[in-house]
Amino acid sequence: MGGLDRTAAVVLVGGQGSRLRPLTASTPKPMLPTAGVPFIGHLLSRIAAAGIRRVVLGTSYRAEVFSSYLGDGSSFGLQLDCVPEPEPLGTGGGIRHAADALEDDYDEIMVFNGDILSGVDLGAVVDEHRAASADATLHLVRVPDPTAFGCVPTDDSGRVERFLEKTLNPPTDQVNAGCYVFRREVVNAIPTGRAVSVERETFPGLLDRGARLQGHVESSYWLDLGTPAAFVRGCADLVQGIAPTSALPGPVGTALLLEGAKIAGSASLSDGTTLGREVVVGDGSRVIGSVVMDGARIGDNVTVTRSVIGPGAVIGDETVVNDAVVGDGVSVGAGCELREGVRLWPGITIPDGGLRFSGSA
Numbered sequence: 533m534g535g536l537d538r539t540a541a542v543v544l545v546g547g548q549g550s551r552l553r554p555l556t557a558s559t560p561k562p563m564l565p566t567a568g569v570p571f572i573g574h575l576l577s578r579i580a581a582a583g584i585r586r587v588v589l590g591t592s593y594r595a596e597v598f599s600s601y602l603g604d605g606s607s608f609g610l611q612l613d614c615v616p617e618p619e620p621l622g623t624g625g626g627i628r629h630a631a632d633a634l635e636d637d638y639d640e641i642m643v644f645n646g647d648i649l650s651g652v653d654l655g656a657v658v659d660e661h662r663a664a665s666a667d668a669t670l671h672l673v674r675v676p677d678p679t680a681f682g683c684v685p686t687d688d689s690g691r692v693e694r695f696l697e698k699t700l701n702p703p704t705d706q707v708n709a710g711c712y713v714f715r716r717e718v719v720n721a722i723p724t725g726r727a728v729s730v731e732r733e734t735f736p737g738l739l740d741r742g743a744r745l746q747g748h749v750e751s752s753y754w755l756d757l758g759t760p761a762a763f764v765r766g767c768a769d770l771v772q773g774i775a776p777t778s779a780l781p782g783p784v785g786t787a788l789l790l791e792g793a794k795i796a797g798s799a800s801l802s803d804g805t806t807l808g809r810e811v812v813v814g815d816g817s818r819v820i821g822s823v824v825m826d827g828a829r830i831g832d833n834v835t836v837t838r839s840v841i842g843p844g845a846v847i848g849d850e851t852v853v854n855d856a857v858v859g860d861g862v863s864v865g866a867g868c869e870l871r872e873g874v875r876l877w878p879g880i881t882i883p884d885g886g887l888r889f890s891g892s893a
């Protein structure tokens with residue numbers, strides 16, 4: 533049903549990524565290294581592969597980091613602009629602000645939350661939008677816990693009945709997957725100059741006024757990388773080829789090693805672990821389904837499971853790290869135990885045996 537040459541993309545990357553602190557203290561969430569490249573690289577590679585050429589990134593938090601990495605987008609085969617907001621405009625305000633930077637040639641705008649790893653067929657979402665003559669079409673997925681998302685019930689024809697953002701009693705497990713197609717006029721009607729939530733204001737307002745919102749339900753791979761557990765899983769899925777991407781800087785396998793990473797002969801890597809540049813893993817250590825960022829050093833007989841070890845961090849011998857986040861440059865001594873939800877803020881030093889507990893911190 534026609535191509536995507538009159539469809540432009542807006543990618544929202546202005547959020548603070550607060551659930552991923554301390555990793556997002558210095559790096560915005562879409563720029564965190566995931567399977568060796570900033571997350572936004574995986575998303576942009578999928579947008580380009582679908583045939584979209586024109587992209588505007590709506591930035592707010594740490595806006596400068598995006599433009600210095602992405603430039604004009606030509607390395608992705610895209611024509612890309614980063615448009616910083618004067619103040620955070622929310623998701624709806626961010627869409628409007630970014631879309632104002634687009635030329636008149638585009639009559640459809642495809643919007644992406646910048647933290648979603650997904651295998652959805654973008655062309656199929658646009659096809660459904662056109663077939664339904666919709667004002668907006670939303671990619672929807674089914675999840676075990678819909679309370680953390682926008683709940684979106686639809687009727688038999690796929691028409692959206694309601695939009696309930698993070699509701700305690702969701703009437704269905706079908707949720708907003710954070711990817712939309714809008715008719716351009718619908719975006720042009722979003723107010724300017726103030727913060728607007730697309731989820732709490734734009735979608736409910738459109739429904740109240742009788743607009744046609746269509747749901748495109750799909751069951752391909754989908755993950756919001758907003759929490760440490762999801763971030764680690766998304767990285768591991770990319771490395772193992774479970775999550776789709778064409779931006780992986782190496783072959784699909786049980787582990788991805790970037791330039792200069794070294795592991796002792798008796799160490800093992802598994803379950804989609806990534807070792808960043810110049811990482812060192814010592815004798816007898818096991819790194820399972822984890823992300824070890826550039827320059828980190830892991831001692832001997834260490835076990836790291838489903839965790840993130842920040843850039844330049846040091847983990848002492850015999851230490852166990854499970855489901856934890858170790859911030860940039862943290863030094864953890866020998867014989868420590870970091871478990872379930874522990875997060876260590878950048879720069880902290882833990883002496884040998886200085887931390888042994890389970891539970892949140």
Ligand code: GDD
Nearest residue numbers: 544545546547590620621622626645646681682708710756
């Ligand atoms: N430009 C800009 N300005 N972007 C923003 C702003 C802003 O003020 N606030 C948030 N964003 C971006 C974030 O960077 C992210 O890419 C996207 O908007 C969504 O924000 P999140 O903070 O990740 O929202 P969420 O995950 O809690 O919920 C959203 O996504 C769910 C799917 O993962 C909602 O759209 C839910 O309805 C949806 O189910």
Ligand code: MG
Nearest residue numbers: 647756757758
């Ligand atoms: Mg999110």
